[in-house]
Structure formats: C-alpha cells, structure tokens
Amino acid sequence: MKKNYEQVLKEMEERKKEIEFISTGFSYFDRLLDGGFLQKELVVLGGLSGSGKSYVAAELFFKAVSQGFKSAYFSLEISSQMVVSRLIGSRSGIKPIRIMTETQSGEEWSQFTTGQATVDVYSEFMNFYDDVYELDEIYNEIKKNAYEYVVIDFIQNVVAKGQEYERMSYIALELQKMAKELNCCILVLSQVSNESGKTIEKESGVLEYKGSGSIATVCDLGMMIVRERTEEGYMLDSFKITVRKNRRGRSGEFISFDFIQPGGRIEERII
Amino acid sequence: MNRNYKKLLALADKVIDLLEESEQIFLKETETKNYDSKERQINKKKLLALYDEISPEEPKKKEAIINYEQNTIFIKD
Numbered sequence: 001m002k003k004n005y006e007q008v009l010k011e012m013e014e015r016k017k018e019i020e021f022i023s024t025g026f027s028y029f030d031r032l033l034d035g036g037f038l039q040k041e042l043v044v045l046g047g048l049s050g051s052g053k054s055y056v057a058a059e060l061f062f063k064a065v066s067q068g069f070k071s072a073y074f075s076l077e078i079s080s081q082m083v084v085s086r087l088i089g090s091r092s093g094i095k096p097i098r099i100m101t102e103t104q105s106g107e108e109w110s111q112f113t114t115g116q117a118t119v120d121v122y123s124e125f126m127n128f129y130d131d132v133y134e135l136d137e138i139y140n141e142i143k144k145n146a147y148e149y150v151v152i153d154f155i156q157n158v159v160a161k162g163q164e165y166e167r168m169s170y171i172a173l174e175l176q177k178m179a180k181e182l183n184c185c186i187l188v189l190s191q192v193s194n195e196s197g198k199t200i201e202k203e204s205g206v207l208e209y210k211g212s213g214s215i216a217t218v219c220d221l222g223m224m225i226v227r228e229r230t231e232e233g234y235m236l237d238s239f240k241i242t243v244r245k246n247r248r249g250r251s252g253e254f255i256s257f258d259f260i261q262p263g264g265r266i267e268e269r270i271i
Numbered sequence: 272m273n274r275n276y277k278k279l280l281a282l283a284d285k286v287i288d289l290l291e292e293s294e295q296i297f298l299k300e301t302e303t304k305n306y307d308s309k310e311r312q313i314n315k316k317k318l319l320a321l322y323d324e325i326s327p328e329e330p331k332k333k334e335a336i337i338n339y340e341q342n343t344i345f346i347k348d
Contacts, residue, residue, distance in 0.1 A: 124281045
C-alpha cells in the first residue's frame with residue numbers, strides 16, 4: 001500500500017502514543033539499548049546450551065511485569081513451575097530446584113516466603129504456558145490476552161509446518177509480523193548454529209541462530225549470551241551479553257553480569 | 272492511561288484481595304485459637320511487599336498499618 005509523506009508522519013505520531021520502552025531493569029543494558037526493548041520488536045537472545053539463556057529471560061520477564069506490562073512466558077522446554085521457582089529463588093537466595101521440590105529447610109522458610117511475596121506483587125501481570133508449542137496457538141494467546149511482552153523459550157521447539165530450514169524461516173518471519181501486528185515485544189531464545197558457536201566469544205563474530213539465517217535477518221535486536229570459563233574450561237558464574245545486531249543503534253558492545261548463588265540472582269557488573 | 276497509574280490500580284486491587292484474605296485467616300485463627308498462623312505471616316509479607324511498591328513510607332510504619340488492618344478489619348465492618 002502506497003503512503004505519502006504526511007501519512008507516514010501521522011503514523012509516527014500515532015505510534016508514539018502506543019509505543020513504550022520496556023526497561024531491562026539493568027542500567028548499563030538499558031543505556032546500550034537507548035532505554036530498553038520496544039513494543040513491536042522481535043528480540044533474539046542466542047547462546048550455547050547451559051549458558052543461562054532461560055535464567056536471563058526469566059529475569060527480563062520479571063523486570064517487564066514489575067513495570068506493569070502484561071506478559072506471557074511460553075516455556076517450550078522447562079515447566080512453568082521451574083520458571084516460577086527461578087523467579088522466587090532469585091529473590092529469596094534459595095536454589096530454585098529446592099523451591100520446586102519443596103525441600104527447602106525450615107530455617108529458609110522466612111527467606112522463601114519473602115521471595116514469594118515479592119514475586120506475588122506482580123501476579124496480575126504474569127502468565128505462564130508450558131504446553132503450547134504450535135505457532136498459531138501462540139499467536140492466538142497473545143492476541144486474545146493482549147500481551148505486551150512475550151518470552152518464547154525457545155524458537156527451535158516451536159511447531160510449524162515444513163522441514164527445519166523452511167520451518168525456522170517461516171517462524172522467524174511470523175514472529176516479527178506478530179510483534180508488529182499485536183503491538184508487543186517478543187523476546188525469543190535460540191540455540192546457535194555451529195558456525196556461530198565457533199565465534200561466539202567474539203563481539204563481532206558470525207550472528208547465526210540454529211536452523212535458519214532468517215532468524216538473524218528478521219530480528220530487530222540480535223544478542224548472544226556467553227558464559228565465562230576458566231582457562232581449563234570450567235563454567236564460571238559470570239556471563240556477558242553482546243548486542244550483535246541493533247536496528248536502532250550501535251552493535252558490537254557487551255554487558256557483563258554475575259549469577260549470585262545459590263538463588264541465581266543476576267547482577268550487572270559495574271565496570 | 273499512564274502505565275504507572277494502571278499498574279498502581281492493579282496493585283491496589285490486590286491489596287483489597289489480600290485484606291479480604293486476612294478476614295478469612297482471622298476467622299480460621301479464631302476457631303483454632305492460633306493467632307500467629309503461617310497463613311497470617313505469608314499474608315502480611317505479601318501486603319508488606321505490595322506496600323513497598325505502592326508507597327515509600329517507613330517499613331516500621333507500614334508494618335504497623337498492616338498489623339492494624341489485619342487486626343481491626345472486623346471491627347471496621
């Protein structure tokens with residue numbers, strides 16, 4: 001559809017009214033993104049298995065709900081109980097698995113209830129799914145409930161027609177359209193391609209998510225998470241997130257974070 | 272409507288829900304003569320966390336308000 005200059009300006013005015021920054025809750029991260037994520041954006045966070053993608057996604061999800069954004073967490077891998085246990089664990093300093101299995105000690109009861117109460121404040125804005133895999137069903141849920149912030153953990157597990165390459169290309173494009181049409185920000189987690197995995201340590205290495213090059217092509221923000229390791233290869237409780245693609249600003253920069261154990265709270269490292 | 276205002280409205284609704292829950296806890300406690308049940312402690316923590324978000328008042332003052340609300344809800348009725 002052809003639009004003239006005035007029409008585009010008018011659309012920009014309209015867009016201003018409905019678009020808001022969703023703070024990541026981390027000051028340096030927000031600064032790098034000029035304020036945070038935006039509605040209508042498709043954000044992809046990729047990383048190797050065990051790098052902490054889901055922990056980061058859960059934390060970003062909680063930061064969004066604590067700003068009053070109606071949000072949904074579609075977990076296509078771990079259960080919703082595990083996601084909630086991680087949210088409470090992060091705020092209570094108790095290992096999420098112990099919260100989930102209710103094996104926390106008597107002494108930890110007070111810590112646990114304080115953490116639970118902190119999460120409970122925003123219950124109105126939080127919604128969880130762990131049995132929805134079909135792309136169409138995800139679309140319907142977002143539309144029906146008018147979610148403003150959505151996490152999909154993770155894209156390779158989304159079900160749609162076609163072989164892997166076509167399927168991933170189709171899903172990536174549909175998610176981008178979904179974010180725009182439904183006025184929400186969609187944060188998608190992704191595994192990385194073998195090629196990208198080799199250069200993942202580099203801030204400007206290959207940006208390629210597993211399954212299709214389209215995921216990197218269509219996203220508005222493309223990020224990679226890299227877990228830090230000792231020289232011997234042991235995983236450390238620290239990681240960095242590199243912004244590899246940023247349609248509205250700079251890319252190639254990174255922020256460092258630490259996992260504070262035992263609860264798994266995430267803290268931005270101030271350099 | 273402003274995002275923060277919408278959020279505060281939702282949180283205020285939640286305060287009302289929790290105070291209603293306090294009523295039920297109070298009834299249960301009266302029956303069992305256990306006036307410091309785990310339910311009450313959890314209810315209080317949830318209220319405290321909510322008040323922390325809604326109002327920047329002193330923690331002790333907030334706790335006093337919650338104690339007052341939890342204990343006098345029937346008297347007010």
